[in-house]
Amino acid sequence: MAAGNMASVGGATPVLRMEDVFAALRAGWADFRAYPLFGLFFAGVYVVAGILIAQSLLARGGISWLITAAAGFPLIAPFVAVGLYEVSRRREQGLPMRWPDIIGAVRGRGDDQLMLMGAFLFVLFGFWVVLARGVIAIFLADADMAGLVADPRGFLLSSQGMMMLLVGSAFGGLMALLVFSITVFSLPMLVDRPVDVITAIVTSVGAVRANPGTTLTWAAMIAILLFAGMLPFFLGLLVVLPVLAHATWHLYRRAIGSGQG
Known part of the structure; x- marks a missing residue:
């Protein structure tokens, strides 16, 4: 990795290019294949968790809640990926891969900083669900929810x-951009x-x-791949999520970290 692509906290502004993104994806795929x-x-x-939430909402007839939860579910994916960042870190440094250490990450x-960040993400997810549900309620105030369930395409294509x-x-785009900006490297x-949460976010x-x-x-790219992975009832995420998580670690290394990318 070129020295110009590295920056410590408070150091030189990092420079990332698309070649770094593709290199991170290759490294992420290699990490997934290795472990x-x-x-x-x-x-x-x-x-x-996604399947259980979907089934629970469908059983209660909560189609609108299901739509909002599914749309916001990727917001908590970065925290789920924390253990995979630890896998990439340990592989990079040649450390032993022990389940207690990986899960304990x-x-x-x-210092509770990661748990604090996780709680913050879940609060944002809850805020998104309530906000999105409010949007649906406003536009469905004069519409029949049963009609939406019976003919979702017809309703969505209406004005x-x-x-x-x-x-x-x-x-949703603004919320996703906010979450991405504060979590992608923090x-x-x-x-x-x-480091503390504030330093990491900044x-x-x-x-x-x-x-x-x-x-x-x-x-x-993350949004498209996560959406594609969710289509076959979330099953595509079994590969998409870990590869993206490992790749994010390597992109972090190229942008901020001091190890090898």
């Missing part, structure tokens, strides 16, 4: 449905270094602002 069980475990927890370095999608997508940093947002084209392209 697939860890990836399948963490992705499996995420997938099972979610506790951070014993009312398209306006709902437009407003919901705008709010969570790997909290795994890697003894560093992450600063790196995104310094590399808007590359990081926003990476964000779009």
Whole structure:
């Protein structure tokens, strides 16, 4: 990795290029292939949780809640990926791969900073669900919910449905951009270094602002791949989520970290 692509906290502004993104994806795929069980475990927890939530909402007839929960579910994926950041870190440094150490990575370095970030993400997820449910309620105030369930395509293609999608997508895009900016490099940093949440968030947002084209392209790639992975009833996430998590670690190394990418 070129020295120009590295930056310590408070150091030179990192420079990321698309070649770094593709190199990170290759490294992420290599990590997954080397230790697939860890990836399948963490992705499996995420997938099972998604399926259980979907089944619970469908059983209660909560189609609108299901739509909002499914749309916001990727917001908590970065925290699920913490254990996989630890896998990549240990592989990079030649450390032993022990399940207690990998699973215990979610506790951070014993200072509760990672758990604090996780709680923050779940609060944001809850806020998104309530906000998105409010948008649906506004546009369905004069519509029959049963009609939406019976003919979702017909409703979504109507002027009312398209306006709902437009407003919901705008709010969702802003929320996703916020979560991406504050987590894309902060969570790997909290795994890697003894820093506080505020320092990690400020560093992450600063790196995104310094590399808007590359990081926003990476964000779009993550969104597309996560959405594609969710289509076959979340099962595609068993591969997509761990590869993206490992790749994010390597992109963090190229942007901020001091190890090899």
